[in-house]
Amino acid sequence: xxxxxxxxxxxxxxxxxxxxxxxxxxxxxxxxxxxxxxxxxxxxxxxxxxxxxxxxxxxxxxxxxxxxxxxxxxxxxxxxxxxxxxxxxxxxxxxxxxxxxxxxxxxxxxxxxxxxxxxxxxxxxxxxxxxxxxxxxxxxxxxxxxxxxxxxxxxxxxxxx
Amino acid sequence: xxxxxxxxxxxxxxxxxxxxxxxxxxxxxxxxxxxxxxxxxxxxxxxxxxxxxxxxxxxxxxxxxxxxxxxxxxxxxxxxxxxxxxxxxxxxxxxxxxxxxxxxxxxxxxxxxxxxxxxxxxxxxxxxxxxxxxxxxxxxxxxxxxxxxxxxxxxxxxxxxxxxxxxxxxxxxxxxxxxxxxxxxxxxxxxxxxxxxxxxxxxxxxxxxxxxxxxxxxxxxxxxxxxxxxxxxxxxxxxxxxxxxxxxxxxxxxxxxxxxxxxxxxxxxxxxxxxxxxxxxxxxxxxxxxxxxxxxxxxxxxxxxxxxxxxxxxxxxxxxxxxxxxxxxxxxxxxxxxxxxxxxxxxxxxxxxxxxxxxxxxxxxxxxxxxxxxxxxxxxxxxxxxxxxxxxxxxxxxxxxxxxxxxxxxxxxxxxxxxxxxxxxxxxx
Numbered sequence: 197x198x199x200x201x202x203x204x205x206x207x208x209x210x211x212x213x214x215x216x217x218x219x220x221x222x223x224x225x226x227x228x229x230x231x232x233x234x235x236x237x238x239x240x241x242x243x244x245x246x247x248x249x250x251x252x253x254x255x256x257x258x259x260x261x262x263x264x265x266x267x268x269x270x271x272x273x274x275x276x277x278x279x280x281x282x283x284x285x286x287x288x289x290x291x292x293x294x295x296x297x298x299x300x301x302x303x304x305x306x307x308x309x310x311x312x313x314x315x316x317x318x319x320x321x322x323x324x325x326x327x328x329x330x331x332x333x334x335x336x337x338x339x340x341x342x343x344x345x346x347x348x349x350x351x352x353x354x355x356x357x
Numbered sequence: 358x359x360x361x362x363x364x365x366x367x368x369x370x371x372x373x374x375x376x377x378x379x380x381x382x383x384x385x386x387x388x389x390x391x392x393x394x395x396x397x398x399x400x401x402x403x404x405x406x407x408x409x410x411x412x413x414x415x416x417x418x419x420x421x422x423x424x425x426x427x428x429x430x431x432x433x434x435x436x437x438x439x440x441x442x443x444x445x446x447x448x449x450x451x452x453x454x455x456x457x458x459x460x461x462x463x464x465x466x467x468x469x470x471x472x473x474x475x476x477x478x479x480x481x482x483x484x485x486x487x488x489x490x491x492x493x494x495x496x497x498x499x500x501x502x503x504x505x506x507x508x509x510x511x512x513x514x515x516x517x518x519x520x521x522x523x524x525x526x527x528x529x530x531x532x533x534x535x536x537x538x539x540x541x542x543x544x545x546x547x548x549x550x551x552x553x554x555x556x557x558x559x560x561x562x563x564x565x566x567x568x569x570x571x572x573x574x575x576x577x578x579x580x581x582x583x584x585x586x587x588x589x590x591x592x593x594x595x596x597x598x599x600x601x602x603x604x605x606x607x608x609x610x611x612x613x614x615x616x617x618x619x620x621x622x623x624x625x626x627x628x629x630x631x632x633x634x635x636x637x638x639x640x641x642x643x644x645x646x647x648x649x650x651x652x653x654x655x656x657x658x659x660x661x662x663x664x665x666x667x668x669x670x671x672x673x674x675x676x677x678x679x680x681x682x683x684x685x686x687x688x689x690x691x692x693x694x695x696x697x698x699x700x701x702x703x704x705x706x707x708x709x710x711x712x713x714x715x716x717x718x719x720x721x722x723x724x725x726x727x728x729x730x731x732x733x734x735x736x737x738x739x740x741x742x743x744x745x746x747x748x749x750x751x752x753x754x755x756x757x758x759x760x761x762x763x764x765x766x767x768x769x770x771x772x773x774x775x776x777x778x779x780x781x782x783x784x785x786x
Binding site: 278279289290291293294297298322323324326327328329355 | 731732733734735736737738739742750752753754755759774778781782785
């Protein structure tokens with residue numbers, strides 16, 4: 197974990213729910229399957245083109261699956277005494293340190309797919325547009341716990357702009 | 358302390374109308390005078406004129422304001438009544454703005470910039486000139502939570518407490534704009550058009566008409582800079598730095614030191630030879646005024662449009678007294694990643710301020726008071742990972758100043774992240 201030693205003591209890193217990985221894999225799988233079906237249809241028209249499309253879909257699907265897995269593994273967050281740490285990103289790896297006192301509000305969102313997997317995204321907003329403390333794929337209970345905890349800590353440590 | 362309701366200056370509709378008023382005077386009035394009475398055209402014009410006048414008058418009649426305790430209250434609207442309260446404790450700055458017409462009629466506008474991420478803007482437009490300054494002083498005093506004192510005459514007090522910190526001579530301003538990045542670009546465009554016009558006049562016409570929008574926006578950019586920064590003088594007052602200047606529209610603004618989110622010093626390529634620099638501040642809640650575009654919203658307030666290093670240092674001493682004195686250069690391998698930036702990159706920090714330097718052709722130095730840091734980010738791209746480098750971003754609530762510790766050694770970046778987080782925590786407490 198980059199900068200995992202960034203605390204006074206070893207902090208407890210948590211990760212998004214494994215169901216997020218399942219959701220992402222399913223998304224990749226559906227996209228690849230759609231392409232494969234398209235390739236099979238093309239197969240009847242022109243053999244080489246169809247084979248090419250199917251091969252591309254399979255190779256692309258495998259690569260995307262690898263990427264999705266690594267990206268999932270890169271997500272992590274830790275609640276420290278005064279700030280929240282969030283890491284993300286494979287190509288561009290990021291570690292954000294957001295003090296609770298700087299929090300303006302927290303929002304919890306869940307899209308239709310996330311919802312059907314019982315997941316939600318928690319996002320902590322500060323006065324700076326650039327700070328991105330977003331944690332996707334939290335199980336609903338955990339998302340609610342985190343939201344309440346952040347709101348409570350934010351209130352307790354609130355600092356002016 | 359609560360006052361009675363008050364109205365704005367009776368000339369408000371005329372000044373508010375701005376361009377419309379000028380258009381009316383220039384177009385409609387002469388045609389009414391010259392044209393024979395009774396024509397339908399004349400009647401229509403008269404009708405429009407009457408409608409505009411009545412609308413302006415009604416708007417003025419239904420708008421009133423008062424200072425109620427710690428709030429400024431403004432009520433407006435005829436059918437849908439709107440009453441807005443602005444808590445003075447949240448005021449970030451109070452500006453005085455006088456557009457050309459307002460100066461002609463001896464009125465001025467007070468603009469209260471409020472804090473918060475959405476940052477509202479309270480406008481008192483327009484007030485009589487003699488009312489503006491006392492009201493501003495009073496509102497500022499209320500904003501500080503200080504009692505209003507009027508035993509000493511304001512003029513005398515000002516003479517004692519004011520000190521001129523910087524002034525910008527017009528000649529230098531003109532030169533500086535001519536050789537600034539925007540200016541040089543504008544000149545290149547003009548030269549290109551002239552050259553093309555000599556070679557083939559037809560193509561030049563096409564070029565000009567095709568790129569009219571671009572040309573216009575460059576001209577406005579240069580003009581706005583000149584108009585805003587003309588004859589700018591900066592004085593130190595007890596409540597903060599006081600800026601005053603402008604060519605057509607006079608602007609007065611007070612920058613309270615505690616409200617500064619970040620300070621930036623820019624030294625364009627050609628300026629460096631002359632030892633010139635430009636100092637800008639980023640404030641929270643500096644809202645975009647009516648008529649300002651995207652570009653203007655992102656533009657920062659120049660505290661020193663152009664000046665020497667000593668002047669900039671004097672201003673910096675007032676804005677951020679504790680600044681780092683020494684900056685650490687990046688590791689030599691950064692030369693491979695950012696050959697142009699390499700010579701500029703550096704950073705340093707004290708207990709309550711971070712300083713970073715970057716830029717390719719121009720040199721940009723940023724200071725962020727750690728008290729204002731909203732969050733910290735360590736970012737590492739693929740190329741940086743290969744070279745064992747990382748960047749640390751210090752995010753602020755300001756709009757466009759970015760303090761980035763770019764391309765540092767990984768270990769150094771991690772250390773900086775820990776140190777800065779701890780220092781920022783201490784600074785907030």
